[in-house]
Amino acid sequence: MKPESRPCLGTLLLCLTLLAGCQESVDVQAVIGQPAPAFSLTLTDGKSMQVDGLPGNARAITFMSSWCPCSNESIPLLKKMHAQFQGRDIDFLMVGIQDPESKFTRFVADYELPFPAGYDQGNIIARTYGINAPPTTVFIDKNGTLKRIFYGNIKDMEADVFQWVEEIL
Numbered sequence: 001m002k003p004e005s006r007p008c009l010g011t012l013l014l015c016l017t018l019l020a021g022c023q024e025s026v027d028v029q030a031v032i033g034q035p036a037p038a039f040s041l042t043l044t045d046g047k048s049m050q051v052d053g054l055p056g057n058a059r060a061i062t063f064m065s066s067w068c069p070c071s072n073e074s075i076p077l078l079k080k081m082h083a084q085f086q087g088r089d090i091d092f093l094m095v096g097i098q099d100p101e102s103k104f105t106r107f108v109a110d111y112e113l114p115f116p117a118g119y120d121q122g123n124i125i126a127r128t129y130g131i132n133a134p135p136t137t138v139f140i141d142k143n144g145t146l147k148r149i150f151y152g153n154i155k156d157m158e159a160d161v162f163q164w165v166e167e168i169l
Contacts, residue, residue: 028130032147036140039125041095041118044108049093049116053144058090058168063126065099065134066107070153074135075111077154077161082115085165089142093117097126097134137161141168 029037035053042048051059062078064071082092092115096104101119108117120126129138129149139148147168154161 028128030129030138030146030149032149034146035144036138036146037128039128041093041120041125043116043118044105045116047116049118051093051140053146055143058142058165059093059138059140060090060165060168061093061095061138061140063095063097063120063129063131063134063136063138064104064107065097066103067099068134070155071135073155074153075113077158079111079114080158081161081165084162085169086114088169090165090169091115095120095125097123097131139164139168 036051036059038050038052040048040050051061060081062074064074066072078092078094085092094108094113094115094117096107096117096119099107099119101121104117104119126132126136129136131138131149131151133151135153137150137154138146139150141147148164150161150164
């Protein structure tokens with residue numbers, strides 16, 4: 001290693017150490033078969049949404065990022081899923097993670113989502129659910145029980161995804 005590159009490496013390591021220490025510690029609370037972890041989310045339209053482990057509507061919650069190609073590819077199936085199950089006892093929600101809030105808000109507007117979306121400031125909700133990469137979709141049944149967490153692109157999984165929604169209804 002060249003001597004002149006050592007100060008840069010030291011500065012980089014110091015910055016990474018400081019950044020790692022800045023993250024708020026959050027315990028993963030999501031356990032399949034248990035009540036879904038509760039959270040409150042401010043939506044892009046300024047309204048608020050509560051999710052809890054109590055009985056009510058089923059929920060399909062997708063954690064997305066504007067920069068993620070798999071998130072972008074999943075949008076058409078999410079819209080189709082919403083259209084197919086609209087009017088039944090299910091709420092759809094998109095949660096923005098690992099993105100600047102302004103980019104996520106623009107992402108939601110560009111795709112003209114027919115269901116609510118909100119930004120997860122600091123990725124706290126995602127970390128509570130054990131989610132560290134987009135896209136990830138969470139399925140919660142009418143009893144408020146976490147039934148499934150699917151990590152990855154759903155674009156070619158229509159039959160599976162529709163079956164998972166039927167299972168939580």
